[in-house]
Amino acid sequence: MYRILKKEDLNPSVCYLEISSPQIAKAAQPGQFIILRITEKGERIPLTIHGFDEPEDTISIIVQKAGKTTDQLCSLNAGDGLLDLAGPLGKPSLAVKEKRVLFIAGGVGAAEAYPIARAIKQERGEVAVILGAKSAEDLILEKQLRALTSKVYVSTDDGSYGRKGFVTDLLSEILLKDKSFDLIYAIGPLAMMAAVSNLSRHYKVKTLVSLNSIMLDGTGMCGSCRVTVGNETKFACVDGPEFDGHLVDFDELMKRQARFKKKECRSRKLAGKK
């Protein structure tokens, strides 16, 4: 049993959890993820590791309610436990080696962007962040990111905070003025990562995206998470989660992500949610 030590609701649909796991906390690096299972009948789901050194024996994750298991996770509290926790999985982020990185984080994508951005800062690199969300209340980690860099740009779809519009609007403005970024790092909904990659391809800036496709074992054993990158089939769990955004077949991946949609809806409904 992996004990939850701290729980905080960041907004009505996103929660922050600190989980006791000394081994993973020690081994984890920015960009990696874990796979967890809450109960015996539960499914295995992958989640990005948000923090792994505060305090020492814990890792933290940030969870968006999106289905039965994530709903369940957000209903847990300090003192509750998870049945299984495996990790760290995936390759550590390649971005930490770069000097000037522009992050584009949509929604809970900020949870993964933060530890990578912090690692770059620690290596004396420079970071800028475009933070996007549907609405002001969906924004997370703004304060923490502002503590890392003065260059934090915010946009919301409904204009309730920051600029009204999409992250790509801000991105094209920035890229028009400043072409010196070594890397663009996009993390968020698939449609957002696809749009960012299309735009940055035009500006010829190297772009990494972090893919969280449907997984089962997370160790390369089942091939559920496969994604076409540059006409080759890759497994997001072991070859990724980071890939060159300009080579990812987003269209295929978006279709693949919907493979269990009907069953997922049924599961969620049965669990008493919408």
Next chain:
Amino acid sequence: MKEQNPQERINNFNEVALGYTPEQAILEAKRCLGCKNAGCIQGCPVEIDIPGFIAEIKKGSFDKAYQVLKEKNNLPAVCGRVCPQETQCEKACVLAKKGKPIAVGSLERFVADWAISHGVSERPEQKFKELERNTQYAIGNTKKIAIIGSGPAGLTAAADLAKTGYQVIIFESLHAVGGVLRYGIPEFRLPKEIVDTEVGYIEKLGVKMEVNAVIGRIKTIDQLRVEGFKAFFIATGAGLPYFLGIKGENLNGVYSANEFLTRVNLMNAYRFPDYDTPVNIGRKVAVIGAGNVALDSARVSRRLGAGEVTIVYRRSESEMPARFEEIKHAREEGIKFELLTSPIKIYGYENGWVRAMRCLRNRLAEPDASGRRRPVAIPDSEFDFDCDLVVVAVGQGPNPLLLSTIPELKLNKRGNIEADPEGRTSVPDIFAGGDIVTGAATVIEAMGMGKRAARAIDNYLTKLINC
């Protein structure tokens, strides 16, 4: 042996074969000639004293029969169900020449099941209890051995090393131990309760099992050395699914057999929505390949309610690698066979779901390196095969996750670990066995390697202590 009626069993995941009654077992055992130079023992990769345990069945001493069995085989209830006896012990039986060998597998299963239902399997054998008391055990006990992977090879090596007196820890990356026994073989062929019981026995021998432990990520072999492990047995299996490399393989509705079976067997997707993990099932399912994994996938599809299930195989029936019994069971369950057929492309609808497969007909030419006749495409034989779900079951390779963190370990050109028959690798304290060495093979072959490696590890550590 009595079996569940095919019409009934396609609607459930209960075991197909129902096992012998004690009377049946004794009757069958009485046919054994008790040969002095018993060929059956040589036919058994784990060297079970087959005439020995059968002789006890003859007398009705099932408890003793179990002790004889367990002396060499740590997983008899598993082996009695999934071993290809027809190509091993039963093939070597003298009576095979007369047409009907002793049903060694069925007898093994009977004894193991009897022991489970009578609580005998809960008791570690006498020999082990004596071992616990002697000093050698106490010395050995200070030496830690790490086993990576909890499938048949890992479990066997662990049990034998524990019986020899070592402190053994198994690291398993999934949340439950058993490896392919748990995620690969379906409930109707090997109930998970059986796996639990046999694993429980190995735990009673003192073996510790750490689940959710992805070695290579959470810890490296070097870190384990620092923690005091003196030898390693890598038994990570064939954990990388092969695909055909044809167009359309990433369409929705195309599974690797590994994914399909893991969803159903490990995650209980067949009990959705009571269990949360989903699996989609088609109206018309095509399973590509004809090994045991393919047959399992086909029979699982049937039970999940697929309208029509077809095995698509590029060679003919006589080259099919699956066990004869599985093929027979599949036919009884209405599985179709599209033989001498190779898919070359999978078509999809606009929404990304599978619609059909384009296939070619083959003829067989001279045998290839595998000894089986090679399929050759017949020109202009293309045809479309309607299907909405495809399971690719064309084999598995070595998973590189752990191996890539041990650069000094020599691999062969297929990416498998180079190891001698005793499991010794290019690194003195690392041993390896099972599918990670041989490529996908059988449960019992993996167990045989686990057994030999346990002996080699003991030799290695004994020498280490003496100098």
